[in-house]
Amino acid sequence: MIKKIFDATINYMQIMDENGNIDQQLFPKNLSDEQIIEMYKYMSLARAVDAKNLSLQRQGRAVTYAPLLGEEATQVGSAYAMRENDLFVPAFRQHALYMVKGLPLYKLFLVLKGYEDGFDAVDKPSKLNVLPEIVPVATQLPHAAGLAYAKKYSKDGSAVITYVGDGGTSEGDFYEAINFAGVFKLPLIIIIENNGWAISIPRKKQTAAGTLAQKAIAAGIPSIQVDGNDVIGVYKAVSDAVMNSKNGPTVIECITYRMGIHTTADDPTKYRPDADVEAWKPKDPILRLRKYLEAKGLWNQSKEQQMADQNSKLIDAAVDKAEAFVVNPKSMFENIYSYMPDVLKEEEDEAEASGFWQEGSVE
Amino acid sequence: MQMNIVSALNNALDLAMTENEKMVLLGEDIGTDGGVFRVTDGLLSKYGESRVIDTPLAESSIVGTAIGMAIGGLFPVPELQFAGFMYLSFSQIVNHVARYRARTRSAITLPMIIRTPVSGGVRTLEHHSESPEVEYAHIGGLIVVEPSNPYDAKGLMLAAAHGKDPVIFLEPTKLYRLFKQDIPENAYEVPIGKANVIKQGDDLTIITYGTMVEVVKNVVEKRKLSAEVVDLRTINPIDEKTIIESAKKTGRVMIVHEAPLSFGVGAEISARIAEKAIFELDAPIIRVAAPSLPYPLPGDEKFYVPNELKVSKAIDKLLSE
Structure with a gap:
C-alpha cells in the first residue's frame, strides 16, 4: 500500500510591482499614506548612510563593511511592521533596522569604525529592542529563538524578528533554530533576506531546494515567499506573521538582490556578470516606491531634494561625532567579567604602565 | 545531609x-x-x-x-x-x-x-x-x-x-x-576564583583539580608526605596568589591533571611560577598529565589516565632533585 501522507504549498506574494502599481485586494488597510512616506524616508536614509560609509571605508575611516544597497525594502518593510515592544535580532547587513529603531546614527558609525562602544546603546529588551549585529552566519538565529522563548515565558505578548541571508539557510544553526521555534510554538519571525548571493555563490548553487521558504515545512511552521523589493508586500507578510505570532513562528523569504558588493573586501566582477546587476536595476525598491508615491501626488522632486539635504546634514553630524570619539583601551579589560579578577587586573596595569598604548616606535 | x-x-x-x-x-x-x-x-x-x-x-x-x-x-x-x-x-x-x-x-x-x-x-x-x-x-x-x-x-x-x-x-x-x-542542607557559596588548600605541608606542593584530587590525596596519605595539596576548583580566572604562595613555601611543585600534557593547565601554572617564583624553587616543576593525544577508547584508558603509581613516581623524582 502506498498513499499520500503529506502535501505542502509555498505561496509568492507581491503587492506593488516594478512600476509602483498596487494589488488593491492585498493592500494592507491599516497602512496610511503617512506611514508609507515614512518607510520611503527610512529606505532613503539607509541608502544614504550606506553610501556614506562606503566612502568612509574607501578613505580608511571605517572598517570592512557589508552594504545593504538594494535590500532596503526587505529591511525597512519588515522592521516597520513590528510593534514597539517586539525585539530585533539582525545579522550583519541589516543596518536599516537601527535607523527604524532609533539608534543614534553616530553610534552606528562608531560601530562601523570598529568600536564596541557603539553597541553600548543597543541595550536590553527594555530599551531600543534591537541587538548588535552578528557576524558568524546564522548563529544569531538560536539567540532569536531563545529570546522568543523568554518572551513567551514572560507572557507579555511581544514577538521577536530575526534575519538571515540565503547562504545562511545552509547552516546548521538555521535548521536548529526553526526546529526549536516550531517545537515550542514561539513568537518568532524569521526573515530570509535572499539577495541572490552568498559572497560568490549564487542562490542556485546554495541548495537544490526550489524555494528557501519551503525549508520551514520540515520544521512544521508556516512560510511564504514575498517580493523583497516590494516594501508593501514585505510589510503585509510580516504584519500577518506578527498577528499570528501568539500561535507560533513564521518564515518569510524575501526575494531581493545584492546590488553592490558582499563587503568592502569583495570584488564581484570576478564571479558576477554586470548584466545580472543591470537586470535588477529596474526592480529597485526605492525607485518603485517613489513611482507609487508620485503617482498618488504624495511626493515630488522638491520634497526629494529637501529630504536628501536633511539626510546629508544628519549623516555629516553623526560622522563628525563618531570621529571625535576617543577610545580608552581600558574598556577592553573592564567589560569581560562582572568583577575584575586579580590576574586580569595585573595584565591591564602592566599594559598601561609599559606605555605601549601610546603612539611610538622602537628606537 | x-x-x-x-x-x-x-x-x-x-x-x-x-x-x-x-x-x-x-x-x-x-x-x-x-x-x-x-x-x-x-x-x-x-x-x-x-x-x-x-x-x-x-x-x-x-x-x-x-x-x-x-x-x-x-x-x-x-x-x-x-x-x-x-x-x-x-x-x-x-x-x-x-x-x-x-x-x-x-x-x-x-x-x-x-x-x-x-x-x-x-x-x-x-x-x-x-x-x-x-x-x-x-x-x-x-x-x-x-x-x-x-x-x-x-x-x-x-x-x-x-x-x-x-x-x-x-x-x-x-x-x-x-x-x-x-554537607549543609541550606544554601551556601564556595567562592569562584579561589583555590582550596586541602592539606597543608612543607616538602612539596601538588596543584590539581577534578578527578585527580582523589588520586593525589590517596598517594599523599599512603606515603605520609608533608605535601601541600591545592585543589584549584576554579580553572579560570586562576588563583595565582594561592599557587605562588605555596610554591614559595615548599620550593618544589608538581601539577597533576587528567587532560593532556601539552598546552594544559599545568603549562599555564608552570609559566606563572617561572615568572614569579623561579628563584625560590629547589627543583624543576613537574607535570603529571595524560599523554598529548586524544582520549582513547576504554580498552586503553587505564594506560592513559594518570594513576596513583604515576603520581607517586613523579613525587620521587621531584623530591630527589
Whole structure:
C-alpha cells in the first residue's frame, strides 16, 4: 500500500510591482499614506548612510563593511511592521533596522569604525529592542529563538524578528533554530533576506531546494515567499506573521538582490556578470516606491531634494561625532567579567604602565 | 545531609530555582528522564516544563537559545550531555557567550551556567571522557569551574547561580557517585576564583583539580608526605596568589591533571611560577598529565589516565632533585 501522507504549498506574494502599481485586494488597510512616506524616508536614509560609509571605508575611516544597497525594502518593510515592544535580532547587513529603531546614527558609525562602544546603546529588551549585529552566519538565529522563548515565558505578548541571508539557510544553526521555534510554538519571525548571493555563490548553487521558504515545512511552521523589493508586500507578510505570532513562528523569504558588493573586501566582477546587476536595476525598491508615491501626488522632486539635504546634514553630524570619539583601551579589560579578577587586573596595569598604548616606535 | 556530587548538584539547582524564578534548565533528556546522570531528577515535576526544558537533540542551539534567554532576562542553565558532544556548541560559546559583555561594553550580559560531565575512567563510549577545561579557559570571558567533591559542587553551583557571568561548570563523571559527604542542607557559596588548600605541608606542593584530587590525596596519605595539596576548583580566572604562595613555601611543585600534557593547565601554572617564583624553587616543576593525544577508547584508558603509581613516581623524582 502506498498513499499520500503529506502535501505542502509555498505561496509568492507581491503587492506593488516594478512600476509602483498596487494589488488593491492585498493592500494592507491599516497602512496610511503617512506611514508609507515614512518607510520611503527610512529606505532613503539607509541608502544614504550606506553610501556614506562606503566612502568612509574607501578613505580608511571605517572598517570592512557589508552594504545593504538594494535590500532596503526587505529591511525597512519588515522592521516597520513590528510593534514597539517586539525585539530585533539582525545579522550583519541589516543596518536599516537601527535607523527604524532609533539608534543614534553616530553610534552606528562608531560601530562601523570598529568600536564596541557603539553597541553600548543597543541595550536590553527594555530599551531600543534591537541587538548588535552578528557576524558568524546564522548563529544569531538560536539567540532569536531563545529570546522568543523568554518572551513567551514572560507572557507579555511581544514577538521577536530575526534575519538571515540565503547562504545562511545552509547552516546548521538555521535548521536548529526553526526546529526549536516550531517545537515550542514561539513568537518568532524569521526573515530570509535572499539577495541572490552568498559572497560568490549564487542562490542556485546554495541548495537544490526550489524555494528557501519551503525549508520551514520540515520544521512544521508556516512560510511564504514575498517580493523583497516590494516594501508593501514585505510589510503585509510580516504584519500577518506578527498577528499570528501568539500561535507560533513564521518564515518569510524575501526575494531581493545584492546590488553592490558582499563587503568592502569583495570584488564581484570576478564571479558576477554586470548584466545580472543591470537586470535588477529596474526592480529597485526605492525607485518603485517613489513611482507609487508620485503617482498618488504624495511626493515630488522638491520634497526629494529637501529630504536628501536633511539626510546629508544628519549623516555629516553623526560622522563628525563618531570621529571625535576617543577610545580608552581600558574598556577592553573592564567589560569581560562582572568583577575584575586579580590576574586580569595585573595584565591591564602592566599594559598601561609599559606605555605601549601610546603612539611610538622602537628606537 | 549525606550527599554525593549528583545529589549535591540537584539540591543546589533546586535551591537556586526556588530563589530565582527566572532560572530555567534546558538540555537533552533533563526533564522526564532527569538527565542521563540524574542531576536534574525531580525538578520537572517541581518546576514544570516551562522551566525544565527537554530540548530537541541539537547542541549548538541548546547554548544558542540559552544566549537569547539570558538576553531576554532569564537565567538559563543549559546541560550538554557529554563534553565530547559539547563541541557542537563551541561556536556559540566562543563567538557569543564569551564575547557578549565585551562587545556591548556591558550593556548586555549573559548570566548562565553551562553544565557538562567531563573526564574519563568510567569505561564508556568514545567522546564521553574528554577533559576540555583549557579549551574554555583560554578564550577569556568564561569562568571555568570544576569541583572535586559534593561540598564544592553545591557551593560553586550556588555561587555561579548568584553571579552575573557565564560559567562553564565541569562535573567529573567518575566522581559523581564515588563518595558522599555531610554537607549543609541550606544554601551556601564556595567562592569562584579561589583555590582550596586541602592539606597543608612543607616538602612539596601538588596543584590539581577534578578527578585527580582523589588520586593525589590517596598517594599523599599512603606515603605520609608533608605535601601541600591545592585543589584549584576554579580553572579560570586562576588563583595565582594561592599557587605562588605555596610554591614559595615548599620550593618544589608538581601539577597533576587528567587532560593532556601539552598546552594544559599545568603549562599555564608552570609559566606563572617561572615568572614569579623561579628563584625560590629547589627543583624543576613537574607535570603529571595524560599523554598529548586524544582520549582513547576504554580498552586503553587505564594506560592513559594518570594513576596513583604515576603520581607517586613523579613525587620521587621531584623530591630527589
